[in-house]
Amino acid sequence: MNKLSPTIGFVSLGCPKNLVDSERILTELRTQGYRIIPSYENADLVIVNTCGFIDSAVQESLEAIGEALNENGKVIVTGCLGAKEDQIRTVHPKVLEISGPHSYEQVLAHVNKYVPKPEYSPLTSLIPDQGVKLTPKHYAYLKISEGCDHRCTFCIIPALRGDMESRPVGSILDEAKRLVDSGVKELLVIAQDTSAYGADIKHRTGFWNGMPVRSDITQLCTQLANLGIWVRLHYVYPYPQVDDLIPLMAEGKILPYLDIPLQHASPKILKSMKRPGTIERTLERIKQWREICPEITLRSTFIVGYPGETEEDFQMLLDFLTEARLDRVGAFTYSAIEGAAANNLPDQVPEEVKQARYERFMLLQQQISAQKLQEKIGKTLTVMIDEIDEEGAIGRSMADAPEIDGVVYLNEEKRFRPGDIVQVNIEHADEYDLWGSVKQ
Incomplete structure (x- = not known):
């Protein structure tokens, strides 16, 4: 059996965007006849798809690589941390090959080099039309672009994944249709910058089902809505065109859910981050969104303890939370990431101050969240x-x-x-x- 179907162990770390990369790699491996197993034991080779965004993710990735080496010994590495080959080889010099994110062809070439693909395998006939999925059957992530054009000072995603590259709109809709036909009931639309979809290709018109479709997020969502399933938007940068999505939510065409990473509320800190800094306008837009779509759920993420953040800046963030009353909120203490511009900023915030602010932030948000959920009782x-x-x-x-x-x-x-x-x-x-x- 092994001669016909070599076995590949696979470890997938990081965000949903990385998960989609893993699904594509696994689909290609299955297409070539390899057998995928969820363990190191008896695997002919192990692939570790890494995350390298923040220090804790880097550490987790390095530990996973070390575990795979100890348990199996034959390991290739891909993903975001793969863009920092020197860092990996310093810790794990015995890794066979290293490639960066969405390097599908390179990964396959590396696998073929160490474990030649079988001349024939019955496994290839078992691949579903939607490819190999790592999510439950009833929901799936739909990645609409790679990379990012922003240069936020706390982030190194452009260095890891490059500038934004939008997928052709017809290709996205074809994949969405295959997923729905396979039984998917919810599509989670993801990218590094979902609302910028199509900007890099000047929103050129594509075709799907013989009809012209403009490559922008509103037109894409309009088409996805016709598939009759839940459509949920993630990582929506607060561009003006986001306003055009709210009527689609109010009309029930896509879910009334907006994941919009605001990062902070102090104009000074937002400017330092190279993020939009008119927080009064943000509050005004939130009010307008709720007027148009009262059922809208707003999710966001914030960074506390960013370099230069004073108690006054932090209080602005707490005041914003109190006024905005966001439904879902995540927070992180600022962490220096190798290669990020913010590392060189003055007035770094002491760790104990970061942690204290984080705890105050989360306590306030827990109170807001509890109040909002209490309002749902009886509904x-x-x-x-x-x-x-x-x-x-x-x-x-x-x-x-x-x-x-x-x-x-x-x-x-x-x-x-x-x-x-x-x-x-x-x-x-x-x-x-x-x-x-x-x-x-």
Whole structure:
């Protein structure tokens, strides 16, 4: 069997964008006849798809590479950390080959070099039309572009993944259709900068199903809406054209959910970050979005303890949270990333101050989140079931993205399957999650 089907162990780390890269690599490997296994033991080769965005991710990637080397010994590395080959080889000189992010052809060439592909394998006939997916059957990530054109001072994504390259609109819609045909009920649209889709190709018109479609996020979402499934937007940079998406949400064409990384609220800090700095305008837009689409869920991420952040700057951030009352919020203490411009800024914030501010930030947001979830008690929400465990069903409302937001618990409810969509009466809430029963 091994002669016909060499085995490849695979480790995928990092963000959903990296997960999509892993899915593509795995699909190509299966197409060539390799057998993918979820362990190091008996693998002819191990691939580690790494993350290199922040220090903790770098450390996790290096540890995963070390574990694979110890357990198997035959390891190739790809992904974001692969763009820093010297750093990897300093720690793990025995790695066979290293390539950067979305280097699909290089990865395959490296695999072929050490484990020649079989002349024939029955596995190739078992590949589904949508390719190999690492997510549950009922939802999938849809990556619409690579790279990023921004030069935020805290970030090195352009150095790792290059400038933005938008996919042809017809190719995206073809993939979306294949996923829906395979049983996917929710598409999570991702990119480093989703709202900029098509800017690098001057929003040229493509074709799908014989009809012209402009390469911009609004037209893309309009077409995705016609597939009859949930469409959720992530990593939406706050360009003016985001306003055009809100009516689509109000009309029920795409989910009323906007993941928009604002990063801070102090104009001084935002300017230093090279991010949009008119926070009053941001508050005004949020108010307008809620007027147009009262059901909209707003998610964002913020950095506390950025170089130069004073107590006054931090208070501006807390004041913004209080006024904006965002539904879902993530926060990070500033971490120096090798190669980031912010490393050279003066007035670095002491670690103990960063941590204290982080705890104050999260305490405030927990109170806001708890209040907003309490407001849902007594309402009926549309919920997609994700899993069934010994206590019952676990699902998500339209306000919850998988892995990063809250869930809805349906205790003692075991008659459903993942992907089912049900109406739920909400009966209880804490800071992050909801509990309810199926509407009869």
